[in-house]
Each structure stands twice: as C-alpha cells, then as structure tokens.
Amino acid sequence: MTVVLAGVGADSTNFGALAPLYDDGRFEYVPIPEKTRETDESETLGSWSLRASDGTAADLTTRIKPRPIGDADRTVTGDALESWPVHRDPNFEALTYGEHRTSGYVARLRSLEAGDVVGFYAGLRRPDGDRAHRYLIGYVTVDRVDVVRPELPWNEREAILEAHPDNAHTKRARGGELYLEKPVVLIDGREPGGLFDRHPIRLSDYYVKPGNERAQYYLREAIATDWDVRAGGENMMYKPAYRCGLSGEAFRRRVGPLTERTTDHAAITAG
DNA sequence: AGTGCGAAAGCGGCTGATTT
C-alpha cells in the first residue's frame, strides 16, 4: 500500500505561465496543452472555465508551446491558442490519469494497486507576484492500473484503451496508436478522489543549498518526514515522481477533505 | 569488480518581465 505523488498541470515550459493561487485559498487547475489537435477531447484552452473568475485558461497566457512529438517546439498564439485542445490529465471528474514519462513515473505508478493513492501536485503562483511553489492540488484513489506497451498486439492495446475511455491518452490515440514508443500507464480511480476546492498543500521550499550558488525548489522536510517519502528527487524543479511509504488511508487522513477545506487542512500536522 | 545506462542535480546563458 503506497502513495505516489505526480507533478502535473500547466507550467512555463508548455503553457507559458503558472496557474494562480488566490488569497482566499482558491486556485486554478489548468491542464497542459495537448500535443496535437488530433484528439477527441472537446475542451480547449478557450473553453476551460476558471473556478474563481469569469475567464478561461486562455486568459492566463499569451503563447503556448504544445511540443508535438518528435518535433521542435511549436508556438501557438491568438485564436489558435483559444481553440487548442487541453491534455486533460489527470481528469478529476472522470477520475482517470495516464503517464508515459520515464524519470521514475512509469515505474512507480505501474506498481500501484487498488486502494493506493495518486496525489497530484502543480506549480501555482499568487497573482501579486510572490514566489511560486509546488502544491498538492488533489488526489485519486486507485481502482485499476494498466500498462499499454508498444509491442502489444493491436487488439490488446485497444482493449486496454477501451477500459479507460475518458483518459486523455485514449482520446489522443488513433487506431490503438498512442504515438509513443514507450509504455504508457493508465490509471482509473474511484472515490474518494478529486480536486481540492481550496487550500492546496505546499510541498516545496525555496532556498540555496550549502555549496550551491542559486536557490532552487526542494521538497519540504516536513512533507518528506510526515508522508514517509522514500523515492524521488529532492529537487522539485524537475517535477519528480515521489513514492511514499504511508497507506492510501493514512494519506487521505493527513491531507484532509476534498471540499470545504480550511487553512488547517493545508498545514502539515503529524498524525 | 567493471561497465553501461538512465536518473538526478547543477550551472551558463538566454528570455521575458518589471521598473524607472
């Protein structure tokens, strides 16, 4: 029984900005832009409504870099940006998540079992320009884990994808083709799971390490201790996947409810 | 014990943002 923490959502690499964290504790979850327009996902940056204002995700940035597979960065602006599809991953309504990143993600996620938890963290920035940090913004309880491997026969890949119809990778797939030459982990979740309504939990600290010249983002000591973090890089700049030793049940107890959260729930408390 | 490979971490330099 374990918990894996996965870094997700828009950042300056792909979206050109970080999602905001407001003074009242509310925040936005903005998915990254899809790699391609060829997806069944109907939500676009221009249709992705913000939770705390009337705007859309498209209002938060001026140019995006969707990074088509294999190609150099492609920059998209203006109307094309507004109509650009989102890579809704994780999907907090359908409770589904897919991942292909190496760097520990696939290896740690594929070993999860039903009842385990995937926690999601994202970079958030306060509008007044305070330092950005990484925050836990929600989680899902694991129901089913599958791995789509490129070498699998077509019909087997299709069967797995059909079991995860709402997953962003399924929506992007064409004829069982995921456009990826590597394994993709597909995780469907169950209750309890979802996006926090407010008061995300800060996971990072920002400081200069002894012997270094520059400050960087590091995993907070209190998190590492209290959540029994056992694997994953200490430096959070690269959004590592973390494996924690505590059970899904213990994790849910520590992070508190998904809704009607208070500042107390965002604080790290032992127990 | 040696080798190879992938992951993690650090840093130079560029870019975009901010300030005056």
Next chain:
DNA sequence: AAATCAGCCGCTTTCGCACT
C-alpha cells in the same frame, strides 16, 4: 526605451543501480 532582475531551458556532469 533602457536597464535590471528573476525564472527557466536544456546541456553537462555526477551519481547510483543493475547487469555481466
């Protein structure tokens, strides 16, 4: 508009594990 500053990109080195 110019100058300053912070953030970030991605290259490079180091680390560490696994396989032989």
